[in-house]
Amino acid sequence: xxxxxxxxxxxxxxxxxxxxxxxxxxxxxxxxxxxxxxxxxxxxxxxxxxxxxxxxxxxxxxxxxxxxxxxxxxxxxxxxxxxxxxxxxxxxxxxxxxxxxxxxxxxxxxxxxxxxxxxxxxxxxxxxxxxxxxxxxxxxxxxxxxxxxxxxxxxxxxxxxxxxxxxxxxxxxxxxxxxxxxxxxxxxxxxx
Amino acid sequence: xxxxxxxxxxxxxxxxxxxxxxxxxxxxxxxxxxxxxxxxxxxxxxxxxxxxxxxxxxxxxxxxxxxxxxxxxxxxxxxxxxxxxxxxxxxxxxxxxxxxxxxxxxxxxxxxxxxxxxxxxxxxxxxxxxxxxxxxxxxxxxxxxxxxxxxxxxxxxxxxxxxxxxxxxxxxxxxxxxxxxxxxxxxxxxxxxxxxxxxxxxxxxxxxxxxxxxxxxxxxxxxxxxxxxxxxxxxxxxxxxxxxxxxxxxxxxxxxxxxxxxxxxxxxxxxxxxxxxxxxxxxxxxxxxxxxxxxxxxxxxxxxxxxxxxxxxxxxxxxxxxxxxxxxxxxxxxxxxxxxxxxxxxxxxxxxxxxxxxxxxxxxxxxxxxxxxxxxxxxxxxxxxxxxxxxxxxxxxxxxxxxxxxxxxxxxxxxx
Numbered sequence: 001x002x003x004x005x006x007x008x009x010x011x012x013x014x015x016x017x018x019x020x021x022x023x024x025x026x027x028x029x030x031x032x033x034x035x036x037x038x039x040x041x042x043x044x045x046x047x048x049x050x051x052x053x054x055x056x057x058x059x060x061x062x063x064x065x066x067x068x069x070x071x072x073x074x075x076x077x078x079x080x081x082x083x084x085x086x087x088x089x090x091x092x093x094x095x096x097x098x099x100x101x102x103x104x105x106x107x108x109x110x111x112x113x114x115x116x117x118x119x120x121x122x123x124x125x126x127x128x129x130x131x132x133x134x135x136x137x138x139x140x141x142x143x144x145x146x147x148x149x150x151x152x153x154x155x156x157x158x159x160x161x162x163x164x165x166x167x168x169x170x171x172x173x174x175x176x177x178x179x180x181x182x183x184x185x186x187x188x189x190x191x192x
Numbered sequence: 193x194x195x196x197x198x199x200x201x202x203x204x205x206x207x208x209x210x211x212x213x214x215x216x217x218x219x220x221x222x223x224x225x226x227x228x229x230x231x232x233x234x235x236x237x238x239x240x241x242x243x244x245x246x247x248x249x250x251x252x253x254x255x256x257x258x259x260x261x262x263x264x265x266x267x268x269x270x271x272x273x274x275x276x277x278x279x280x281x282x283x284x285x286x287x288x289x290x291x292x293x294x295x296x297x298x299x300x301x302x303x304x305x306x307x308x309x310x311x312x313x314x315x316x317x318x319x320x321x322x323x324x325x326x327x328x329x330x331x332x333x334x335x336x337x338x339x340x341x342x343x344x345x346x347x348x349x350x351x352x353x354x355x356x357x358x359x360x361x362x363x364x365x366x367x368x369x370x371x372x373x374x375x376x377x378x379x380x381x382x383x384x385x386x387x388x389x390x391x392x393x394x395x396x397x398x399x400x401x402x403x404x405x406x407x408x409x410x411x412x413x414x415x416x417x418x419x420x421x422x423x424x425x426x427x428x429x430x431x432x433x434x435x436x437x438x439x440x441x442x443x444x445x446x447x448x449x450x451x452x453x454x455x456x457x458x459x460x461x462x463x464x465x466x467x468x469x470x471x472x473x474x475x476x477x478x479x480x481x482x483x484x485x486x487x488x489x490x491x492x493x494x495x496x497x498x499x500x501x502x503x504x505x506x507x508x509x510x511x512x513x514x515x516x517x518x519x520x521x522x523x524x525x526x527x528x529x530x531x532x533x534x535x536x537x538x539x540x541x542x543x544x545x546x547x548x549x550x551x552x553x554x555x556x557x558x559x560x561x562x563x564x565x566x567x568x569x570x571x572x573x574x575x576x577x578x579x580x581x582x583x584x585x586x587x588x589x590x591x592x593x594x595x596x597x598x599x600x601x602x603x604x605x606x607x608x
Contacts, residue, residue: 076409102327167215
């Protein structure tokens with residue numbers, strides 16, 4: 001079973017002015033020039049390859065890191081590679097105020113946690129959240145916490161964020177490790 | 193309790209259940225994949241299900257439109273791998289000659305009113321124009337759909353978008369769609385199904401409805417419908433053999449999460465400026481911007497009527513020397529109509545480059561990339577950074593693209 005709660009160092013996708021980038025679309029995440037690729041290992045180095053200021057991300061990110069992004073993350077195309085490229089890098093989760101519908105289900109179906117967190121934009125603007133901080137999120141909802149800032153623990157109320165719980169079906173699919181694993185458990189679905 | 197259009201279609205495929213916010217397992221009438229996504233689907237299928245059969249080969253399709261015919265070895269290999277899989281499983285391929293999959297599916301009578309259709313195309317919700325529930329999905333979903341014929345789906349809330357007033361005579365469906373992209377942004381109908389009402393949309397023919405519904409994706413909506421029928425749209429549907437199927441109308445007592453009113457009185461032609469389809473301005477504010485190329489086509493503006501509007505402006509005139517005008521009909525059927533009506537000849541004589549049907553102008557694969565610094569004006573639906581190449585892209589109607597290509601700068605049709 002995939003974990004219901006996560007903790008990891010965060011990368012905050014901000015623009016040159018330090019604001020959380022909204023509407024990051026799939027061509028910025030995984031450009032359409034690479035759509036022919038079907039091999040997961042080849043996808044990692046291309047992650048965020050067309051997002052201004054973030055082209056070095058694949059070299060800097062470490063397995064277990066969490067990405068923090070602005071609202072409507074994953075707008076645009078249906079390409080699964082826009083999820084797979086992060087799986088290839090070992091990214092643990094993406095937290096954003098909202099996700100595009102297709103991106104959300106593509107992630108869930110791959111057993112990759114995408115977490116809707118309210119208050120991220122404000123927390124970044126208020127300087128409460130920095131790349132390198134550690135974040136703790138429970139996918140069942142409740143309060144997300146930023147637990148470390150520059151090596152200093154911050155108090156819960158300063159770092160408090162609201163995590164929107166995942167609905168039961170996507171939560172179960174994610175916990176199973178993705179749609180294929182989930183489908184094998186439920187004989188009625190005809191996917192065993 | 194009455195049901196909205198989307199609730200009716202979902203309920204008909206999910207054992208009568210369609211409560212907004214609930215998650216249902218939905219039966220799929222059409223499961224499809226393109227030459228993008230398709231190769232990943234067959235790889236997933238082999239890994240997960242081995243030699244097992246498809247749930248129903250007669251409801252499973254490949255549609256090749258991204259790079260058609262293949263211009264790179266990788267696409268050629270991918271397409272051939274899909275053809276081999278299709279042969280083995282007894283499913284149909286709408287191959288590289290056919291055109292944009294979402295359009296081919298309704299032209300071929302697969303996506304009919306009231307049906308559920310999935311495929312690896314984020315603009316598959318364009319099928320709302322024919323009252324089908326189309327959804328773009330990734331290759332994991334589509335692999336699962338090939339195997340089971342089902343998908344999980346959160347029933348979206350429905351919202352009424354009421355267009356008030358009559359746009360100017362120069363405004364087309366594209367100008368209305370672009371204006372809505374600006375007014376609704378990516379928030380107002382995000383993750384919801386929209387039903388468009390009002391004089392401005394009631395009169396749209398099928399081509400116009402396809403234009404409007406295709407851009408619901410850029411408004412972050414799940415799908416859009418135009419429930420009010422008219423004779424020109426009914427005639428178009430009948431011509432395609434889709435008229436006999438029962439219309440999917442919302443119940444009079446259907447309930448909506450919201451009603452949004454947008455005033456389009458006197459709306460002039462609109463242009464989306466780089467780098468977002470939601471950054472929309474009246475054409476007058478960008479008039480005179482120098483362009484290097486123009487593109488007419490895509491699932492948004494690739495129908496016969498779209499090219500007729502462009503031809504009305506280009507007939508007897510010439511594209512400005514140094515400007516490239518790329519023309520890509522949506523499908524082979526459209527191509528045939530353009531040949532029969534003499535439209536392709538008009539466009540050719542005006543200097544247009546005529547390309548075979550497909551997803552040209554929208555993704556690297558088919559044709560029509562822009563180089564660094566190349567300014568393009570396009571009838572496509574997206575102008576995100578780097579989407580169609582390196583150059584900045586403006587989005588507009590076929591008439592505006594035609595006029596701009598004659599002038600070599602962004603211009604309205606009334607200036608020609």
